[in-house]
Amino acid sequence: MLKKLTILMLVVAMLGTFAGCKKAAPVEEMVLKYNVGAEPQYFDPRKATGIPEFTMLLNLFDGLMRYDNQGQIVPSVAESYTVSTDGLVWTFKLKDTKWSNGEPLTAQDFEYAWKTALSPEIASEYSYQLYYIKNGEKYNSGELTNADEVGVKALDDKTLEVTLEAPTPYFTSLLSFTTYLPINKKLDQSNPDWAKSADNYVSNGPFKLTLWDHNHTIEMVKNTNYWDKDKVKLTKIIFTMVEENTTEMLMFENGEIDWGPNPPPAELDRLKAEGKVTINPYLGTYYYLFNVTKKPFDDVRVRKALLFAIDKESIVKNITKSGELPATAYVPLGVPDATPGSDFRKVGGDLFKVYDPDEAKKLLAEAGYPDGKGFPTFVLLYNTNERHKTIAEAIQRMWKETLGINCTLTNQEWKVYLDNRNKLNYDVARAGWIGDYTDPMTFIDMWVTGGGNNDTGWGNTQYDEYVRIAKSTGDQAARMDAMHKAETILMAEMPIGPIYFYTRPELIKPYIKGYYTSALGYTDFKDAYIEKH
Amino acid sequence: MRKFVIQRVIAMLITLFIIATITFFLAKAIPGGPFTKEKAVPDAVLKNLERKYHFDDPLWKQYADYIISLAKGDLGPSFRYDALTVNDIVRKGFPVSALLGFVAILISLGLGLPAGIISAYKQNFWQDNFVMFFSILGISIPNFILATLFMYIFGLKLHIFNIAGWGRWQDVILPAVTLAAYPTAYIARLMRSSMLDVLSQDYIKTARSKGLSEYRVMIIHALKNALIPVVTYLGPLIAAIFTGSFIVERLFFIPGLGRYYVTSIYDRDYTVILGTTVFYAAFLIIANFVVDIIYAFLDPRITYSTEKIK
Numbered sequence: 001m002l003k004k005l006t007i008l009m010l011v012v013a014m015l016g017t018f019a020g021c022k023k024a025a026p027v028e029e030m031v032l033k034y035n036v037g038a039e040p041q042y043f044d045p046r047k048a049t050g051i052p053e054f055t056m057l058l059n060l061f062d063g064l065m066r067y068d069n070q071g072q073i074v075p076s077v078a079e080s081y082t083v084s085t086d087g088l089v090w091t092f093k094l095k096d097t098k099w100s101n102g103e104p105l106t107a108q109d110f111e112y113a114w115k116t117a118l119s120p121e122i123a124s125e126y127s128y129q130l131y132y133i134k135n136g137e138k139y140n141s142g143e144l145t146n147a148d149e150v151g152v153k154a155l156d157d158k159t160l161e162v163t164l165e166a167p168t169p170y171f172t173s174l175l176s177f178t179t180y181l182p183i184n185k186k187l188d189q190s191n192p193d194w195a196k197s198a199d200n201y202v203s204n205g206p207f208k209l210t211l212w213d214h215n216h217t218i219e220m221v222k223n224t225n226y227w228d229k230d231k232v233k234l235t236k237i238i239f240t241m242v243e244e245n246t247t248e249m250l251m252f253e254n255g256e257i258d259w260g261p262n263p264p265p266a267e268l269d270r271l272k273a274e275g276k277v278t279i280n281p282y283l284g285t286y287y288y289l290f291n292v293t294k295k296p297f298d299d300v301r302v303r304k305a306l307l308f309a310i311d312k313e314s315i316v317k318n319i320t321k322s323g324e325l326p327a328t329a330y331v332p333l334g335v336p337d338a339t340p341g342s343d344f345r346k347v348g349g350d351l352f353k354v355y356d357p358d359e360a361k362k363l364l365a366e367a368g369y370p371d372g373k374g375f376p377t378f379v380l381l382y383n384t385n386e387r388h389k390t391i392a393e394a395i396q397r398m399w400k401e402t403l404g405i406n407c408t409l410t411n412q413e414w415k416v417y418l419d420n421r422n423k424l425n426y427d428v429a430r431a432g433w434i435g436d437y438t439d440p441m442t443f444i445d446m447w448v449t450g451g452g453n454n455d456t457g458w459g460n461t462q463y464d465e466y467v468r469i470a471k472s473t474g475d476q477a478a479r480m481d482a483m484h485k486a487e488t489i490l491m492a493e494m495p496i497g498p499i500y501f502y503t504r505p506e507l508i509k510p511y512i513k514g515y516y517t518s519a520l521g522y523t524d525f526k527d528a529y530i531e532k533h
Numbered sequence: 534m535r536k537f538v539i540q541r542v543i544a545m546l547i548t549l550f551i552i553a554t555i556t557f558f559l560a561k562a563i564p565g566g567p568f569t570k571e572k573a574v575p576d577a578v579l580k581n582l583e584r585k586y587h588f589d590d591p592l593w594k595q596y597a598d599y600i601i602s603l604a605k606g607d608l609g610p611s612f613r614y615d616a617l618t619v620n621d622i623v624r625k626g627f628p629v630s631a632l633l634g635f636v637a638i639l640i641s642l643g644l645g646l647p648a649g650i651i652s653a654y655k656q657n658f659w660q661d662n663f664v665m666f667f668s669i670l671g672i673s674i675p676n677f678i679l680a681t682l683f684m685y686i687f688g689l690k691l692h693i694f695n696i697a698g699w700g701r702w703q704d705v706i707l708p709a710v711t712l713a714a715y716p717t718a719y720i721a722r723l724m725r726s727s728m729l730d731v732l733s734q735d736y737i738k739t740a741r742s743k744g745l746s747e748y749r750v751m752i753i754h755a756l757k758n759a760l761i762p763v764v765t766y767l768g769p770l771i772a773a774i775f776t777g778s779f780i781v782e783r784l785f786f787i788p789g790l791g792r793y794y795v796t797s798i799y800d801r802d803y804t805v806i807l808g809t810t811v812f813y814a815a816f817l818i819i820a821n822f823v824v825d826i827i828y829a830f831l832d833p834r835i836t837y838s839t840e841k842i843k
Contacts, residue, residue, distance in 0.1 A: 026722030039614060040615075041613060041614065041615060042614075043615070043616060044615070047615065049570070088567070088588070091731075120577075120581045120584070121581075121585070122581075123578070123582045123584070123585040124576055124578070124581075125568065125570075125578060125582065127578055128574065128575050137577070140577055140578065140581070141580075142577070146649075157639070160614055170810070195615075195616070196615070196616035196617075198614065212616075212620075214614070214616065214617060214625060214788070215626075215788045216699065216786075216788040231538075240786070241786075242697065242786045243783055243792075244783050244786070245785050246681060246784070247684070247696060247697045247783075247784055247786055249686065250681075250684050250685065250688060250689055250696040250697070251696045251786075252695060253689060254688055254692075254696045256695060256696055256697075256698070287599075314580050332652075372813035414799065415563075415564065415565030415569045415799070415801060416563070416564045416565060417568075418565055418569050418570070418571065419564040419565040419569060422573065431691035433573075436572075452574070452576070453572060453573050453577060459681070461740045
């Protein structure tokens with residue numbers, strides 16, 4: 001027994017020595033550790049839908065266009081492009097670039113990627129991002145079976161011609177997104193499963209995939225075949241998939257990760273006081289949905305009264321506490337308007353007051369419920385989450401105190417809640433929307449009559465008409481004008497009550513520099529570097 | 534014995550079939566599906582997805598297809614993880630969870646058994662109070678508090694271990710100790726009461742009156758019989774702990790099987806819900822079966838030969 005114990009101790013001691021002799025890293029190594037938080041659902045750019053995937057794929061790939069670290073959209077794989085006068089035909093000249101396996105990248109790779117992403121067989125969840133392309137939707141829904149009719153064509157190895165359904169001034173910004181990335185045609189045809197492991201993965205961006213340990217770690221190293229490799233300073237990025245935010249915070253504080261995007265809300269005050277939190281912009285709105293098919297929410301005065309009685313300033317100050325702005329309209333700050341440098345929200349201005357209790361009381365009385373008398377008790381629904389609960393409780397109290405009306409709170413598991421919301425099986429429900437691209441349309445077009453994301457039962461033909469106008473012209477001034485008018489209708493009718501505009505509080509080590517983090521939620525490390533510390 | 538084994542295997546297959554059936558229909562009954570997302574996908578896209586994964590087939594056909602592929606050992610694709618099949622998930626996650634579970638069981642037995650024996654031997658002395666105090670702590674402190682405490686003290690403050698991670702041998706220690714806390718405490722209490730029970734029996738008095746040393750009485754005569762309740766507990770314990778713990782694996786960032794039992798339900802990842810449930814059920818049945826066989830060795834009164842049962 002004693003003998004065995006000695007052997008065991010020896011083995012343990014030996015293991016300890018092995019672990020102790022770490023190899024000294026060469027000086028030029030520059031490794032970033034980022035907690036991406038979740039295993040990718042899809043790692044094929046044609047199918048990816050989530051922000052964790054966007055962050056990883058945009059570091060692995062390079063599109064025709066790319067945002068630089070100042071947030072400007074610039075040609076990347078594209079050398080230059082021209083647009084026809086009607087705004088429908090875009091012709092891209094490609095640079096001489098290579099795949100990470102050394103093969104040349106051609107215009108055919110783009111054509112192939114977009115067409116297969118639209119094919120019903122691949123069943124990409126995000127294929128609708130390509131519906132801007134002529135016949136994209138028809139091909140995707142099976143109405144058209146001939147892929148040649150889809151508006152993307154490689155004229156030669158270095159020229160790509162794209163025909164759109166309608167003029168789309170923000171098409172350049174779409175081109176930086178994952179669904180518009182190229183894939184290696186030869187590889188995909190010989191091995192359709194290439195995107196399922198690191199072994200055969202080929203990309204064309206600043207980094208290339210070297211390790212994919214499912215539900216644990218993804219590692220990528222600098223791609224020496226990248227056309228702009230001189231700008232890439234990081235030698236390696238390690239993406240961890242820690243889901244628990246307490247663990248993420250402790251790992252960050254212990255120096256095991258450099259970047260944690262999901263600090264625990266309960267710890268935010270302390271982390272902010274210690275200077276560990278960076279507040280990044282996030283293009284999104286937190287709002288309440290009113291089921292307009294149900295009494296008394298079919299009355300616009302009731303909907304307005306409910307929104308005006310919410311002290312939005314107090315919610316962002318006392319509950320969310322991450323520099324969120326109280327909403328005074330629906331489309332958040334951060335989307336450009338017609339004139340360069342202008343902001344859609346600033347041009348549109350405030351469409352209602354941050355807090356207007358007197359008007360709220362007046363409206364409720366006009367609707368036939370003076371001081372809340374006779375107002376039925378209703379249910380406020382939210383998905384199970386501590387933050388939504390605290391906000392709902394505060395609002396419940398505000399409604400009680402200001403309007404004298406009662407509601408009960410109900411929380412449901414995420415997909416049960418989504419299902420009920422979609423079936424209009426609620427009275428008032430919490431919701432949020434994060435933009436898909438930086439144009440007001442990503443917020444405006446969801447409220448058209450019968451729209452897939454319009455979970456309110458509301459519809460307005462004038463609104464639909466403004467959306468149609470904005471979608472059919474390439475004239476920025478006319479588009480923005482139509483969208484401002486549409487937003488004004490939305491806020492006058494108020495099927496939704498905006499509460500605040502999102503931000504992203506993140507744990508970032510101060511020595512991480514040069515990155516570009518988009519208001520859409522993903523982060524690009526192409527130019528990032530780690531300062532000596 | 535052989536007949537006994539065959540009977541048990543048949544019973545096991547029937548049980549698994551029933552479990553798979555109930556789980557299949559329960560999973561499908563939950564509102565929402567794998568492609569229910571905050572941003573509703575257009576109908577055309579949803580149709581493509583449903584066609585690809587055969588969700589447009591009638592339910593009975595989906596069920597029949599699943600049971601047939603299950604019989605062939607194919608647990609199907611995952612809807613949440615495009616790159617993984619359910620077989621991949623089990624193949625990759627189970628060894629990790631099992632290693633962690635194995636270390637945790639070693640700790641529980643290594644600490645729990647001696648603690649229980651000492652506690653019984655020194656009943657109502659300080660040693661007994663000491664063990665019982667800690668066993669109450671071990672039973673009542675939730676896993677996640679213990680884990681966070683360990684991470685804070687041994688990781689952030691003392692820098693002995695990393696906060697979380699998997700890959701180096703040190704990474705096993707904190708999660709295994711966390712995982713072992715409850716079973717250690719439980720085994721100590723179980724062992725104590727069962728020891729006390731055995732020690733009051735006549736044959737122990739006989740042994741003592743024969744003048745045997747206290748050590749021989751405790752270890753040779755009492756221990757073997759007192760172990761039976763612990764062995765009974767070990768069956769389900771091993772099944773539960775080897776197949777992974779959601780909380781411990783999530784907190785310590787361990788790529789085991791534990792997370793999938795919970796996340797698959799949130800994701801409506803039907804095949805993963807089914808695969809993990811069936812796997813766990815099979816493991817539990819086998820563990821209990823092994824326990825039944827061990828009984829026969831520990832207690833000569835228990836036998837599985839059919840003649841005696843008649």
